[in-house]
Amino acid sequence: MTSLANSKPAIVPSPLQSFVSDPAPLTSTTHLPNEQSLARQILHNLQYQHYWTDLQVHTxxxxxxxxxxxxxxxxxxxxxLYVHPDEQVELLKKADSRKKAGESNTLDVKAQPEREWILPTRLNEKWTLRRLAAVFDAISMVPPAFEASAPEQETPANPWRTTKRVVLGTVDSDSTVVYYIVHDGIVKPRQN
Incomplete structure (x- = not known):
């Protein structure tokens, strides 16, 4: 018989560790396990720290x-996340006309959120223009809607979105995540 006093307590993984290392949702065998867990870590961060919805991992x-x-x-x-400078001008003009018409007493400018691509990376990775170009070549302008979500509303695509973009989600060794917007090509700078 073994005594319970000499046995070591079982190490139970945290819910985040279980979520990140769970292979079931990703059925892809073309990507390394560390790339899959990195994507799930970014998805978890976006969902629970930044309140994103309709999240999915694409392989x-x-x-x-x-x-x-x-x-x-x-x-x-x-x-x-990003408002094109020309769209910003149009939104301000509409808000100003609503204010002058007495419909509003502020210049309330709010653009509707858009679906975004997120590229999970680690801080110690080396990204070249060739690697970024391979990602941009493989994606569409706007990500497809999640299959399980409700049907898309009949809203026209944003005419101001003329280049592909990804949100670079960079994770440091201490699990800090920083996000940067990366456009495919040259983009008109924003006016402050």
């Missing part, structure tokens, strides 16, 4: 149906 290109260079995440942010 294959919506354009070519070939495997992506690495798993990407897509989702709907709580608020618009």
């Amino acid at each position: 294959h290109s919506p354009v070519t149906n070939e495997p992506l260079p690495r798993p990407l995440v897509s989702g709907l942010s709580a608020q618009r």
Whole structure:
């Protein structure tokens, strides 16, 4: 018989560790396990720290149906991440006309959120223009809607969104996550 006093307590993984290392939701065998867990870590951060919705991990290109260079995440942010400068001017003009018409007493400018691509990376990775170009070549302008979500509303696509973009989600060794918007090509700078 063994005594309970000499046995070591079982190490139970945290819910986040279980979520990140769970292989069931990702059925892709084309990506390394560390790339899959990184995508799930970014998805978890977006959902629980930044209140994104309609999140999913993509392992294959919506354009070519070939495997992506690495798993990407897509989702709907709580608020618009990027407003094109020309769109910003139009929104301000509309808000000003509403204010002058007495419909509002403030210049309330709010653009509707858009689905975004998120590229999960680690801080110690080396990204080249060639690697970024491979990601941009494999994605569509806007990520496809989540299959299980409600049908898309009949809203026209944003005419101001003329270039592909990804949100670079960079994770440091201490689990800090920083997000940057990366556009495919040259983009008109914003006016402050």
